[in-house]
Amino acid sequence: MKEKLLFIFIIFVFFSFSSRVFAVELCSPKGYTILTINGVFTDLEGAIRNKDSLSFKFSKPYNNQSIKVDYLYNPTHLGGLGDAIDAVQQGLFDQKSDYDLTEMLNDASQKVTT
Amino acid sequence: MEKIKNFIKIFFAHKIFKIIMWVFFILCGLFLILVIYRFFYLNNQEKIDAQVIKIHNTKLTVDDVLGKNLPSDPGAQADATVQGIDANNNGIRDDVELAVFKEYPDSAKTRAVLLQYALALQMEVIQPMINTITATEVVREQSKGFQCIGSTIINSESQQAFEKLNNLVDFVKNKQFNTKERKNSRINFLEKVRSYSDLESVCDIDYSNLPN
Numbered sequence: 001m002k003e004k005l006l007f008i009f010i011i012f013v014f015f016s017f018s019s020r021v022f023a024v025e026l027c028s029p030k031g032y033t034i035l036t037i038n039g040v041f042t043d044l045e046g047a048i049r050n051k052d053s054l055s056f057k058f059s060k061p062y063n064n065q066s067i068k069v070d071y072l073y074n075p076t077h078l079g080g081l082g083d084a085i086d087a088v089q090q091g092l093f094d095q096k097s098d099y100d101l102t103e104m105l106n107d108a109s110q111k112v113t114t
Numbered sequence: 115m116e117k118i119k120n121f122i123k124i125f126f127a128h129k130i131f132k133i134i135m136w137v138f139f140i141l142c143g144l145f146l147i148l149v150i151y152r153f154f155y156l157n158n159q160e161k162i163d164a165q166v167i168k169i170h171n172t173k174l175t176v177d178d179v180l181g182k183n184l185p186s187d188p189g190a191q192a193d194a195t196v197q198g199i200d201a202n203n204n205g206i207r208d209d210v211e212l213a214v215f216k217e218y219p220d221s222a223k224t225r226a227v228l229l230q231y232a233l234a235l236q237m238e239v240i241q242p243m244i245n246t247i248t249a250t251e252v253v254r255e256q257s258k259g260f261q262c263i264g265s266t267i268i269n270s271e272s273q274q275a276f277e278k279l280n281n282l283v284d285f286v287k288n289k290q291f292n293t294k295e296r297k298n299s300r301i302n303f304l305e306k307v308r309s310y311s312d313l314e315s316v317c318d319i320d321y322s323n324l325p326n
Contacts, residue, residue, distance in 0.1 A: 044304035052257050055312060056264040056279055057271065070311040107309035 222324040231259035249306035262317040
């Protein structure tokens with residue numbers, strides 16, 4: 001009898017753990033962030049160069065606040081063909097969901113602090 | 115109390131109990147597999163974290179800028195491998211280091227920023243493990259090197275300043291990626307780079323303290 005009760009207790013404990021994650025993101029009201037994204041046919045070398053060049057161009061503060069330039073990775077699919085199909089779907093068929101966009105927004109939510 | 119005992123007895127005698135028991139054992143087995151997987155994952159994560167710290171702790175020194183330990187010309191051996199030769203072990207490929215000294219013998223400030231960029235570019239071929247995390251962290255160092263070069267150029271909004279920056283950056287990049295193998299290695303490396311933001315600091319050393 002005791003073993004059986006113990007068994008029920010173990011099952012109860014096993015399934016009762018739950019975790020809650022609280023993500024407290026504090027964004028600074030000061031400063032600006034520019035997000036750069038590689039285009040469909042831009043190679044990564046060019047995308048990074050664009051980002052660095054923009055950082056240089058905006059190296060001086062604006063409104064006495066710093067400007068930060070971040071890079072968001074936008075993956076290319078099937079050598080650009082997958083992206084072209086996506087673009088057609090979005091333009092002609094009002095495609096609602098976009099996995100890459102969701103991923104980029106997720107990245108942005110982690111990187112942007114202003 | 116007697117009723118509860120009877121209920122438990124009936125419950126355990128029932129077939130459904132055996133099903134629950136089996137489900138429980140299967141879940142325990144899956145949990146064990148997950149624990150083993152997480153052990154290897156976390157072990158690997160520790161190695162990656164250590165490597166990331168090493169990437170960001172690799173800095174240019176004043177001695178490198180002043181050429182206190184300048185290597186000899188590696189000759190034909192310079193392009194024999196993608197990594198090339200780094201005889202003085204300062205993280206900068208010897209032929210690139212010598213080219214910077216040859217081009218800017220009278221400007222320690224220019225050497226400082228170009229050597230920092232060369233150091234960051236060389237990092238991508240000497241990493242013991244390349245994945246999306248380490249590749250992205252190396253590129254953050256490269257962007258930092260780029261901004262360090264930019265910090266020496268005044269009036270950043272002008273086209274002239276932008277061209278000057280591009281000339282300095284391309285000078286190092288052309289020396290660094292001077293063979294087909296090195297260019298291909300660069301392409302493969304960049305495929306692993308993901309989203310990133312700039313590092314807080316820009317230059318490894320304070321070039322305002324340099325003599326020229």
